[in-house]
Amino acid sequence: MATIRFEKVQHRYPNAPTAAVHDLDLDVADGEFMVLVGxxxxxxxxxxxxxxxxxxxTAGSIYLGERDISQVAPKDRDIAMVFQNYALYPHMxxxxxxxxxxxxxxxxxxxRKRRVAEAAKALGxxxxxxxxxxxxxxxxxxxxAMGRAIVRNPQVFCMDEPLSNxxxxxxxxxxxxxxxxxxxxxxTTVYVTHDQTEAMxxxxxxxxxxxxxxxxxxxxxxxxxxxxxxxxxxxxxxxAMKFLDGQVRGTxxxxxxxxxxxxxxxxxxxxxxVGVRPEGWRLTGPGDGIAVTVGVxxxxxxxxxxxxxxxxxxxxxxxxxxxxxxxxxxxxIGTGDTVHLTTAxxxxxxxxxxxxxxxxx
Amino acid sequence: MNVSRTERIVNQLILTVFAxxxxxxxxxxxxxxVTPANQNSGGFAVPESVDLGNYAEAxxxxxxxxxxxxxxxxxxxxxxxxxVLATFAGYAFARMHFRGSSVLFYLLLVGxxxxxxxxxxxxxxxxxxxxxxxxYWALILPQTAxxxxxxxxxxxxxxxxxxxxxxxxxxxxxxxxxxxxxxxxVPPSLAPMMTMAVVITMWTWNEFLLPxxxxxxxAKRTAPLGLAFFQGQHLTDYxxxxxxxxxxxxxxxxxxxxxxKRFINGMVGGISSx
Numbered sequence: 199m200a201t202i203r204f205e206k207v208q209h210r211y212p213n214a215p216t217a218a219v220h221d222l223d224l225d226v227a228d229g230e231f232m233v234l235v236g237x238x239x240x241x242x243x244x245x246x247x248x249x250x251x252x253x254x255x256t257a258g259s260i261y262l263g264e265r266d267i268s269q270v271a272p273k274d275r276d277i278a279m280v281f282q283n284y285a286l287y288p289h290m291x292x293x294x295x296x297x298x299x300x301x302x303x304x305x306x307x308x309x310r311k312r313r314v315a316e317a318a319k320a321l322g323x324x325x326x327x328x329x330x331x332x333x334x335x336x337x338x339x340x341x342x343a344m345g346r347a348i349v350r351n352p353q354v355f356c357m358d359e360p361l362s363n364x365x366x367x368x369x370x371x372x373x374x375x376x377x378x379x380x381x382x383x384x385x386t387t388v389y390v391t392h393d394q395t396e397a398m399x400x401x402x403x404x405x406x407x408x409x410x411x412x413x414x415x416x417x418x419x420x421x422x423x424x425x426x427x428x429x430x431x432x433x434x435x436x437x438a439m440k441f442l443d444g445q446v447r448g449t450x451x452x453x454x455x456x457x458x459x460x461x462x463x464x465x466x467x468x469x470x471x472v473g474v475r476p477e478g479w480r481l482t483g484p485g486d487g488i489a490v491t492v493g494v495x496x497x498x499x500x501x502x503x504x505x506x507x508x509x510x511x512x513x514x515x516x517x518x519x520x521x522x523x524x525x526x527x528x529x530x531i532g533t534g535d536t537v538h539l540t541t542a543x544x545x546x547x548x549x550x551x552x553x554x555x556x557x558x559x
Numbered sequence: 560m561n562v563s564r565t566e567r568i569v570n571q572l573i574l575t576v577f578a579x580x581x582x583x584x585x586x587x588x589x590x591x592x593v594t595p596a597n598q599n600s601g602g603f604a605v606p607e608s609v610d611l612g613n614y615a616e617a618x619x620x621x622x623x624x625x626x627x628x629x630x631x632x633x634x635x636x637x638x639x640x641x642x643v644l645a646t647f648a649g650y651a652f653a654r655m656h657f658r659g660s661s662v663l664f665y666l667l668l669v670g671x672x673x674x675x676x677x678x679x680x681x682x683x684x685x686x687x688x689x690x691x692x693x694x695y696w697a698l699i700l701p702q703t704a705x706x707x708x709x710x711x712x713x714x715x716x717x718x719x720x721x722x723x724x725x726x727x728x729x730x731x732x733x734x735x736x737x738x739x740x741x742x743x744x745v746p747p748s749l750a751p752m753m754t755m756a757v758v759i760t761m762w763t764w765n766e767f768l769l770p771x772x773x774x775x776x777x778a779k780r781t782a783p784l785g786l787a788f789f790q791g792q793h794l795t796d797y798x799x800x801x802x803x804x805x806x807x808x809x810x811x812x813x814x815x816x817x818x819x820k821r822f823i824n825g826m827v828g829g830i831s832s833x
Contacts (some may be wrong), residue, residue, distance in 0.1 A: 250731060251731075252727050252730075272730045272731050273731065273733040273734065274728055278731065279727075279728070279731050285725045285727065285728040286728075287743060288747045289747050298732050298734075299732035299733055301734055302733035302735075306731035346732070350732075440656070462829075
């Protein structure tokens with residue numbers, strides 16, 4: 199069983215003031231596609247490299263199945279990696295690149311050729327086997343990097359932002375190809391990206407990281423519907439959730455002068471951070487809701503996204519709060535217009551602690 | 560950048576003048592080497608008739624077949640030893656962590672600063688004690704050591720600039736350290752290695768002081784030494800001298816011209832990896 203377990207994993211770079219990965223506990227199931235996502239410097243790549251054995255653990259352990267691989271050399275971990283810049287061997291052909299690992303393992307030539315041909319077929323590389331990397335496009339090189347990992351039949355795939363060097367169109371295409379391939383092969387995969395769209399569309403589960411700490415792990419929609427803290431709430435979902443200063447009492451919360459209903463089972467009354475996703479807002483008439491001056495309107499066919507600021511002070515740091523609202527495009531709202539927004543229902547309102555950012559509702 | 564016509568002409572003029580400084584003496588020697596002996600008065604002059612026999616005569620009179628053979632043996636050994644050892648050492652300094660690596664490296668760099676004159680006498684006595692004087696080893700070993708100072712520095716630089724991800728990928732592909740070095744890191748690095756080899760060839764071929772001190776018997780003399788002796792014996796035979804000079808300088812010049820594209824790429828370019 200190719201399950202992965204990170205236990206209290208810590209990595210600190212020499213002479214660094216803080217740990218790059220701090221006290222990480224994470225389980226990945228056999229065959230699962232786990233995506234680690236977060237902003238630059240959050241420790242996701244470091245976590246991946248710790249798994250692959252390219253960095254040493256400062257503390258903690260990593261298990262692959264029942265085996266403790268914390269001290270095992272990279273080549274003995276049975277883990278294959280796809281690098282962001284592909285890291286292809288420039289002096290070898292595509293075929294040579296793909297069979298290199300098998301050569302090192304002492305596999306006989308016929309078996310090597312068979313495996314390479316199989317992987318090449320799956321990736322559409324059969325016509326390119328004799329070419330060198332410099333004669334390939336970015337997308338082709340990326341597929342060779344995948345092929346190099348696939349022929350090894352490893353227990354785990356590690357992928358470090360494999361799509362970030364591709365153009366937008368290729369990225370979308372390759373995303374689906376990758377997800378399909380992983381499902382076919384059924385290999386446990388840990389995938390690192392800074393793009394939350396990739397995380398949401400590709401992952402069975404997603405782990406959000408910030409400053410070396412794992413913020414929340416769960417299925418994409420769980421993270422979307424019930425983010426554990428302000429950071430996850432604002433990171434997952436595009437366009438992002440925006441926040442207002444609010445006061446909660448019982449099941450109603452007041453923000454920017456307007457009262458909204460919220461689902462909660464009692465507890466704390468007082469100042470809170472209120473988060474509403476763009477689709478959580480509804481247009482309402484003047485005299486009701488929160489007055490928002492529209493700055494930018496993005497029309498996307500049937501819908502439009504309004505980017506604006508509240509007229510009344512409602513921001514967390516004082517002043518007008520940023521608001522993003524999704525409305526039907528029939529309204530034809532323009533820049534400079536004032537709209538009034540209210541929340542559709544209590545599910546749309548998320549409450550977070552002012553000090554810690556943790557979820558309250 | 561738009562260069563005005565005047566500036567371009569002035570540039571060309573300056574370059575021509577300096578090129579002339581470099582080329583004219585060489586041209587003079589070439590012309591002198593094909594000038595019949597009775598017409599040659601030294602100095603730069605275009606001969607009335609061409610006599611290629613000068614070369615044949617200088618060759619046989621000067622025993623140059625022996626001298627060139629010695630030079631080839633010594634140079635080849637030094638270059639091969641230096642390249643192989645520097646590749647190992649350069650990689651270790653660049654990519655491996657071991658205690659004392661900084662100290663060792665700086666010690667090696669000190670070797671770059673030492674002129675041969677500074678240690679040649681003690682070296683002679685050391686080698687005489689172990690009975691190596693007047694052998695090829697007395698020329699190969701010290702010159703390898705000297706070349707290694709530059710070569711290790713050079714290879715360390717090259718390997719430092721090598722994309723780390725490719726090395727990591729190779730490790731994940733189950734590659735042992737030795738295989739990694741020679742099968743993954745060296746092949747894309749061949750151009751700068753070639754440059755280094757050519758430079759070491761040039762230095763070793765032209766080395767004069769070391770063979771002068773270490774070698775007594777005529778059989779072990781290298782070409783520059785042979786040329787100096789020949790010069791001593793034929794002080795006013797300008798044609799012969801010129802022919803001999805050309806013969807000793809020619810191999811390196813040919814090597815350079817044959818490899819010049821690679822040579823320049825190796826010096827200026829890095830390692831192309833994408």
